[in-house]
Amino acid sequence: MNRRTYLGLAAAGAVGTIAGCTDAIGSQEFPPYPDSNSTELSGEQSGTSDAFDVSLDGPTLIDLKHMGSDDFTVVLDEPLAEDADDNGGNETVDDNGNETVDDNGGNSTNERLESGELEEGDHINPVATVASAVGPYDGRTLHSVDSGRYVLRVLEADAEWEATVYDLPAYDDGVGIEIPIEQDGEQYDVIGPINFDAQTTIDFEFSVTGDGLHRVFLTDRTGTESFTVAELEGDSEESVSQEVSGVGYIEVLTVHSWSLELS
Numbered sequence: 001m002n003r004r005t006y007l008g009l010a011a012a013g014a015v016g017t018i019a020g021c022t023d024a025i026g027s028q029e030f031p032p033y034p035d036s037n038s039t040e041l042s043g044e045q046s047g048t049s050d051a052f053d054v055s056l057d058g059p060t061l062i063d064l065k066h067m068g069s070d071d072f073t074v075v076l077d078e079p080l081a082e083d084a085d086d087n088g089g090n091e092t093v094d095d096n097g098n099e100t101v102d103d104n105g106g107n108s109t110n111e112r113l114e115s116g117e118l119e120e121g122d123h124i125n126p127v128a129t130v131a132s133a134v135g136p137y138d139g140r141t142l143h144s145v146d147s148g149r150y151v152l153r154v155l156e157a158d159a160e161w162e163a164t165v166y167d168l169p170a171y172d173d174g175v176g177i178e179i180p181i182e183q184d185g186e187q188y189d190v191i192g193p194i195n196f197d198a199q200t201t202i203d204f205e206f207s208v209t210g211d212g213l214h215r216v217f218l219t220d221r222t223g224t225e226s227f228t229v230a231e232l233e234g235d236s237e238e239s240v241s242q243e244v245s246g247v248g249y250i251e252v253l254t255v256h257s258w259s260l261e262l263s
Contacts, residue, residue, distance in 0.1 A: 030193065033061075034175070037167040041152060044160045049152040051079050058168035059142045059223025059249065061190055062130050062152075066137040068159030073133075075126035076143060077153050126153065131188075133255055139187035142251050144223035170221045173197075176247050184259040185252065191260070192249035193221070199245035203263050206230045207237035210256025217251040218244070226251070 031038075039052040054060055066072040128143045130152065152163055176193035179202065183191055196202065206229065208214045216230040229250070230238040252258060 030177070031166065033166055033168055035169050039165040041163040041165065042161065043154060045157050046154050049163065051149050051151050052165055053149055054145055054167050055147050056167050056169045058170040058221060059219070060145050061140055061142055061166040061168065063140045063164040064131050064137060065162045066157060066159065068157055069135050070158040071134055071156040072131055072137050073156040074131040075153050075155065076128045076130050077126045077151055079149055079151050137187060140190045141188050142190045142219060142223055142249055171247050173246055179262055181262040186257050187255055189252045190249055193247050194250065195247055196244045199243060202242050202244050204229050204240045204242060205261040206258065208232060208254055208256055208258040209235050210254065214254035214256065214258065216260070219249045219251055221247045
């Protein structure tokens, strides 16, 4: 299907970014992300991560890897009171390589999750779902969250997992991957930031193989405004022409093989 729609990314202050950008043609690679903060987290099976802070005015990107073969479910949540005892030394690194360690010790919430005493319905509604998959997982998601303190709650996992949380600024015009871009993958992903430059018509071509619903979004530099580029069911492909300017991100939401071209 071909369609033309105006998306005022420049007026909305758009900027973007996505995971696995090393295959983009003639582009800068991300990560690392300029002027950002990152936090490395890890664990084994279910539990609650160390707490981390989000303070910048751009989106929050979360990379997740799971080495297991069973259900893998992770949510972004605000800490409970007992989570203050769970932080066992998470390391935050800013863009200049400066490190800070939050070392509070303890594991009360982790013990309750692992024992089955604490279930998903026992704590506050999560801020966002980060992953819901079966088997090995290696994906990236984008989230718009308020400044504050957060944790990852790993509700289901049968093996080791690793996470990197990127707290990004709202990048100025001119920052990001240059068009054209060719990208493919088999998991959730985020491409960007993408420098769309002055207002121009961008052709999006997306194809996917696999059952279920597959979605692609174009998101602004703050992570707060999104436009649906494609929404497909089953094996399919779609072409869209869109007038875009400024900086933005492409979010790909599917756990099947996909390819995306921007020109």
